[in-house]
Amino acid sequence: MHYIESGAGTPLVLLHAFPVDARMWNPLRVRLEDQARVITPDQRGLGESSLDGSTARGAQEESAAPLTVDRPSVEVAAADVLELLDKLELPRVVLGGCSMGGYVATALLRAAPHRVAGLLLVDTKARVDTDEQRTNRLNAATRAERDGISGWLADNMLPNLLGATTREHRPEVAEELTSLIEAQPADGVAWAQRAMAERPDSFDVLRSFDGPAMVVVGKEDTITPPTAAREMVDALPRGELVELAGSGHLPPVEAPDAMAEVVRPWLASIDV
Structure with missing residues (x-):
């Protein structure tokens, strides 16, 4: 599994959104790395992580999983x-995830709650997909395998990934995000879509987590809107809600200053 690591301090593992890779966290990373050891993996099949679970795309070693x-x-x-x-010898971390990364974070929390000292959920949700959403994911997976992703995936997703403020006033963010999306392997995109389509409801996991939890949502997010964030906060015994103005589905990319401002004091309060 490929990952990017920088900084020192509280171990903070951040899981990226779909359909990008760990580089989406770089704007936030540089604002946190004086306080935290920021670790951002490329999830299976995306970025430089191989679909077969080996260390990097093209590597020959087999995954232990x-x-x-x-x-x-x-x-x-x-x-x-x-x-x-385990490889990094980190028994407990602060775990964060944006969108798909949030789904993976709650799956990890279900499997190994003792490894999570604090939970940061960013523009994600605990509910399963509707039948229509699930069908759309499976159709997109089939199309990615059949046609590749160039020329349609970024065009289809960008209007929903970025908030209106970002689209209107920061076109460079849309360009950077398009490049990130276009860089993803089609087989990894298909695998991720199918994985998300089959994910379970995670409200039970949130209700059972008694550690500190922060839920961040862009006020302009139309994919997982503030109502979805409030549902998760209501389920978390120690949940805290932060809504960021001028941001859509990807605050670490769209509003890294504002996000860092709320994450830093919360992170400082957690004993790992």
């Missing part, structure tokens, strides 16, 4: 992260 390519699930992706934590 028994669940592999033919069984797409957020549980497999969570097992990859746990394997990375």
